[in-house]
Amino acid sequence: MLKTRLDLDRIRTARGVIDPVFLNTPLFRCEALGRALGCAVDIKLETANPVRSFKARGTELVASRLADQGRAAVVCASAGNLGSALAWSGRRRGLDVTVVASRRAPAAKLDRIRALGATLELVDGDFEAARKRAAGIAQQRGIRLVEDSLDIETCEGAATIGVELARRASSFDVVLIALGGGAMATGVGHVLKALAPGVEVICVQPQGAPAMTRSWHQRRVVTTDSTDTIADGVAGRFPIPAVLDDLLLVADDAVLVQEASIVAGMRMLLEHAGLVVEPSAALGVAAVLEDPARFAGRRVVTIVCGSNVNLDDYHRWVGP
Structure with missing residues (x-):
């Protein structure tokens, strides 16, 4: 078992504490999106709940x-x-x-x-x-x-997504996870490395808010003076050392994507899956758009993590 701050037994127990309305969220193959991206795409939908996010x-x-x-x-x-x-x-x-x-x-x-x-x-x-x-x-x-990501409850709560994914691990070989403070990435990554180690865990962050990704690559905390991204939910500047330590153990890669790809991902999720999402939720699709050869023919899960977005902003980005 990986020596992160997280504990698989506690994560399993957490499922008995969390209101069922937030558990067992849909995981479905979106064939139209997969055809557009050149790979099989499953969506893990974390927005169909009272707060419209995984938090x-x-x-x-x-x-x-x-x-x-x-x-x-x-x-x-x-x-x-x-x-x-x-x-x-x-x-x-x-x-x-x-x-x-x-x-x-x-x-x-x-x-x-x-x-x-x-x-x-x-x-x-x-x-x-x-x-x-x-x-x-x-x-x-x-x-x-x-404190999101530092407090272990936020990570182990998010990790219950990984428990649900692990049950279906035979149907996919890579998971794309939005990376901000790191709660979802470390939580889901911890469970998958324990229960489905063959699944590749790839974290995705905007180029305009790259602190955690840079930290992962340099294996030390790297801060930034500012952020510049529409993906407000992942726009941190100061990675938490303990969270980075966990991430280094469970993530196979961390990549940065451009703003245009995030917008294109939001548009594709609307057109092909009927989903209105906030920018952070489109990071996984953006990663495939920017490196199609890496994912060609593979079976990909992208976690759609939130749908709280100003409609005026959404229409300005995506179009009417």
Whole structure:
């Protein structure tokens, strides 16, 4: 077993804690998309749930444990999807949830956080500014700070996707995973390396937000001064050392893709699969578009990880 921070027994147990509405998400062969890309493509759909992303698999674990401990409040920084997920999981368990986000975050994601009953605080700057403010609130109020990818619950919750994929591992040979902070990549990667080691795990990140990918290739933390990508959900600048250590053990490759390929991927998911997705969810398709020879004739799973997107932005990128 790989010596990451994750534990397969805990991941299996987590499935009994997470609300079933987030589990056993669809995995289906999209023949039209496969024909367009030149390979067999299966979509793992993580958007058909109340928060329209995979993040609640992790926040369900966080909120359950806090409720069991008698804790009343929790705070996180979020680019949008984690905040919505924590708001949903926390409301269900009577927790007071505060979410700190950048004013630049997509309005659709901020509206979802408010609608789910969380207190939303907006800050100037990017996600890193929000993370600093959330840490300050946690210290001032003496409440739990949830840090995506660093907190093991977020990784092991996401890892339950890997458990579901491993059951069907004979039907594919490569999985494409959006890479931001690393919770989904390390979680799914850990399970697949344990249960389906023949499956290649490839992480995908935008060229405009390359910190974790650069860190993976250089085997040390590499930070960036800024990000420039429409894929806001993966636009971090400061990789977490412990998460990078886990990623180095479970990822077979990490690649960067251009913005035009992300947009083309979003358009293809709409045209061929009928899916409206946020940019981060199209990273896997973008990777195939940029290196078709690598995937030609292969059996590929791409995890469609979120669909919280401003419609005006979506139409501007993808077209009417």
